[in-house]
Amino acid sequence: MAKIIFGPTISDARNRCGDLIYLRGRHGSYVQTYTKPADNPTPARLAQQQITRELVANWQNDITDNQRQAWAEAAAGEQTTTPLAGKHPLSGFNYFMRVNANRLYSATGAFYPNPPLRVYPPELRSVSILTATDSPQSLVIDCDPHPDSSFNVDVFTTPMLSPGVTWPWRKMQKLVTLTASSTFPYEAEADFNAIAIASEPTLAPQWSALLANKKIALLARPVDTATGTPGKKIQTTAIVQGATDAMLSGRPPLVLTL
Numbered sequence: 001m002a003k004i005i006f007g008p009t010i011s012d013a014r015n016r017c018g019d020l021i022y023l024r025g026r027h028g029s030y031v032q033t034y035t036k037p038a039d040n041p042t043p044a045r046l047a048q049q050q051i052t053r054e055l056v057a058n059w060q061n062d063i064t065d066n067q068r069q070a071w072a073e074a075a076a077g078e079q080t081t082t083p084l085a086g087k088h089p090l091s092g093f094n095y096f097m098r099v100n101a102n103r104l105y106s107a108t109g110a111f112y113p114n115p116p117l118r119v120y121p122p123e124l125r126s127v128s129i130l131t132a133t134d135s136p137q138s139l140v141i142d143c144d145p146h147p148d149s150s151f152n153v154d155v156f157t158t159p160m161l162s163p164g165v166t167w168p169w170r171k172m173q174k175l176v177t178l179t180a181s182s183t184f185p186y187e188a189e190a191d192f193n194a195i196a197i198a199s200e201p202t203l204a205p206q207w208s209a210l211l212a213n214k215k216i217a218l219l220a221r222p223v224d225t226a227t228g229t230p231g232k233k234i235q236t237t238a239i240v241q242g243a244t245d246a247m248l249s250g251r252p253p254l255v256l257t258l
Contacts, residue, residue, distance in 0.1 A: 004029040042195075044174045051104045055097055055111060063113045071096045074115035103228025112227075121151035121222035121231040129218060129238050130185050139192050142185040143178065143220055151222045153178040154230070155188075159195060161215040168217040168237065175218075 004013070004022070012029065013022040021034050041049075059068075072092030090098065100111040124143055131140040147153045156172040165171075176191045178184075216238055222231040 004031055042173060048101075048105065051101055052097070055100050055104070058100070058111050058113075059093060059096055062111075067113055068092055068096075071115050099228060102223065102230055105228075116227040116229075120229055121224045123232050124153065124220055124222055124234045127155070127218055127220040127234050127236055129216070129236070138187065139189040140185045141188050141218065146180075146184050147178050147182070147222070148180045149225065151224050151231075152180075154221050154223055156219040157192065157195065158215075158217045161217070163215045165215060168215065169219060169235065172217070172219055177223075 012024065013031075014024065015022060016034055019034050020031050022029065022031050024030075069092070072095075075090040075092050075095035078090045078095055078098075095115070096112075099116065104111065122145065124145070126144045128142050129139070130142055131138050141155065143153050143155075154177050155175045157175040158168045158171045158173070161168055161171065173195050175195065176186070176188055178186060217235065218237075219233055219235040221233045223229070224231070
């Protein structure tokens with residue numbers, strides 16, 4: 001995405017031209033590369049779309065004008081960051097969507113009709129991959145501190161990537177929400193298999209892709225259980241080390257180094 005400053009002969013541009021799309025928003029004109037929409041949205045994406053539809057209906061039909069004004073006043077102290085305009089305040093509607101989407105996506109219960117007090121969860125000190133083996137299938141992760149009744153930990157991951165990928169965070173998908181009842185270290189191979197299968201064009205056994213020098217990334221964020229407020233994110237990447245020929249024949253355990 002790039003911001004456009006027009007010259008004296010051209011004042012505006014809209015719509016698609018080749019592989020580029022020209023757009024205009026409230027912060028100015030910009031251009032971005034056209035990306036064909038995915039034909040098979042993941043379950044996580046469908047769940048997020050359903051949450052968005054429900055919250056829009058809640059904002060329009062289920063709260064009063066006074067409550068909308070309260071959200072607008074609470075949003076005055078909040079900010080968001082955009083590629084075009086830098087930091088700017090949120091609207092009441094955007095703040096309502098942000099708070100409640102986090103709550104419904106990461107916790108349980110109904111939406112907040114009134115803006116909650118800002119209560120932040122404790123900061124995570126680390127998130128780590130302890131084990132990743134191909135045979136038997138195993139992906140074990142841990143975090144510090146472990147969640148308790150006051151906060152959960154949302155963990156996001158990528159499918160297996162080329163080691164040359166330097167910015168894997170755009171490919172993040174939700175792996176699991178760790179709670180006080182989760183067992184630590186957490187065995188996440190079943191959760192990862194679901195992501196890997198949904199991310200590939202075929203249904204071939206996905207753990208066969210765990211060959212030498214593949215990259216996996218984790219991102220974790222604490223989430224307050226009472227308000228759904230997310231805390232500071234923490235992230236890590238790892239490279240799978242191993243001998244490809246040996247794995248194809250004897251399939252020994254892989255060693256993951258951070």
